[in-house]
Amino acid sequence: MSSAASIDLRDVRKQDLNHVWHPLMQYEGRSEDDLLVIVSADGCEITDSDGKTYLDAYGGIWNVNVGYGRDEIVEAVYEQMKTLPFYPMTQINVPAARLAARLAELSPGDLNHFYFVNSGSEANETAIKVARQYGRATHSGESRFKIICRYKGYHGFTMGAMSATGQVRRRAPFEPLAPGFIHVELPTADAHGADDIARVIEREGPDTVAAVLAEPVVGGGGVHVPPDDYFPALREVCDHYGCLLMFDEVITGFGRTGKLFAAEHWDVVPDVMTIAKGVSSGYLPLGACAVTEKVWSAFLGGADEGKEFAQVSTYGGHPACCAAALANIEILTRERLWENSEAVGAYLLARLKDLSSPLVKEVRGLGLMLAVELQNEDGTELDGERTKKFGGALRDAGVITGKMSHVMVGSEPVFTLASPLILTEEQADRIAGAFVTALRAIS
Ligand SMILES: Cc1ncc(COP(=O)(O)O)c(C=O)c1O
Structure with a gap:
């Protein structure tokens, strides 16, 4: 002590x-x-x-x-800072490549591709953009841009992530926020939350909805655990309407809820998953947006097709942050x-x-x-x-x-x-x- x-x-x-x-x-x-x-x-x-x-x-x-005081993480960061303190993701850096591969091993299903950023807000910002670009790429002629989110949910302080956030008092001073975000109530034990979302998708027009974004267990909104049948049913709803299911595992990831990822409680694999917080236990800032092979394939195409993901972050994938995350994950999995x-x-x-x-x-x-x-x-x-x-x-x-x-x-x-x-x-x-x-x- x-x-x-x-x-x-x-x-x-x-x-x-x-x-x-x-x-x-x-x-x-x-x-x-x-x-x-x-x-x-x-x-x-x-x-x-x-x-x-x-x-x-x-x-x-x-x-x-x-926990605090893990010298292993501090030493990994120190070594990395001495060797290569920084280089952007315009080239490859060793810790980022190793971290992405490790995260792919640990994440549910085939969430195999990771876009690195610096925070949970940016991870969700990225997920929202991924969903919109995916919607355009896979449903030609349709304008799938709407994101369905939940009241009480929190997804971050940046404009997109705040627009997805369903906390009235946090949103109010900054309105109008970004258009295209629709909020629904959290499920209760006696209500069919996934059916409610299906109804909203029908009313909005399925060909306008890009994704549903949800915290598996709502955190800052007061800790709300869903009924066990909610997310499996929501997975089916999203598949039925062809929209993405996106899990914000910024709090719930990395062991917080008693599983490595909360998605494991219900055997549900989201199409997109955002992580931050526990990925580096706060020793250095890091966030990421993970996508499955299905989502990834929508970003592949010829050089002139404009299918690449047009977003760049100076510090996303920072080698020292990735080294911290690797050492953190080594501790978390070893113990x-x-x-x-x-x-x-x-x-x-x-x-x-x-x-x-x-x-x-x-x-x-x-x-x-x-x-x-x-x-x-x-x-x-x-x-x-x-x-x-x-x-x-x-x-x-x-x-x-x-x-x-x-x-x-x-x-x-x-x-x-x-x-x-x-x-x-x-x-x-x-x-x-x-x-x-x-x-x-x-x-
Ligand atoms: C569920 C969830 N998503 C996203 C965020 C935003 O993360 P950050 O504060 O790292 O931007 C938070 C922050 O508390 C969060 O609880």
Whole structure:
């Protein structure tokens, strides 16, 4: 465990307050002390400038799958930086080629071709463009450009990915967004979500729909696990109408839900899959858009046919990022971390379900992708103040979680958990204990 000596970072706090624009943060009324200054991390724990250690039950931001302090990744990056710090994808670099081949081995079905970018947003941006170009290439005379997505889904901050996002409060300030994105409700246990999508495709006109884009388990929108028959049925719907099924596995990939990829829970192979976050566990930024042989073949043609994919990213496929991802995947597969995610995730879920408080509305999730939704004692929605107090109490108890924010409307009292996949049962007990303490603090 690393312990940072108490560091005087008053200057840093001032510089931050005056000059750093943090995400999702209201600056009016903000003080220097609102946020922690995180100075080091090891395993599942992070340490702040006062030397206080917290259990990072959010895994950075759903992404530090192998945990902090993995020297193996750092050394791989160092070696790569010394040998070849950068070269663009206009030529071949060794780590990118090796990484793509490894990802092809590990990914579901024949998702064999990888376009590298720097983030999950860019991966989805790429997927949307792939779907539109694929639609044009394979259905001549039709204009297949519409992408069907779901409310509460999150796909990124860039204009295309934000247009696919179904979180009203995140979209509203930036409208109008890109045209051609249609949102449907998430499936519930008693509704036939895939049939709903089939109806929407019929109404929109099947020859206008390029793809359906979905997170296998919705993450930032509050952790929603679909009924088991949803994605197999949706696969059939997409095949029936000739549109692509695209999985956003940016959070769910690389062991988060107890399988290497969430698609494996239902034996469904998407036509397009986007990855980021856990592919490099945050050691360096990397994202990718993967396509099957069927999709790939639509991009093949003569030199003058214009079938190539006309997108270039300066840093996509950066050799150091790919080296980090390769070392990260080596750890993840050697330690079979999806198995720990499944086992300790089920243990933590059970502990949280035991909370038995009228303030807990629902506990849900899969693997180490969990959520605790709160309510008032009388079943009404917890207000913002009480939600904030609960989050503060968790932090005081030494546990950092995510908090769903800016999704739909209301105060959204959902606390999300996505710890590193190396979490132990003892650490899971600490998380559950912090929830008990925080519940007491707002009772
Ligand atoms: C499901 C999902 N897709 C895409 C993204 C966007 O990834 P990034 O923040 O790396 O651009 C996120 C980010 O949280 C995400 O949760």
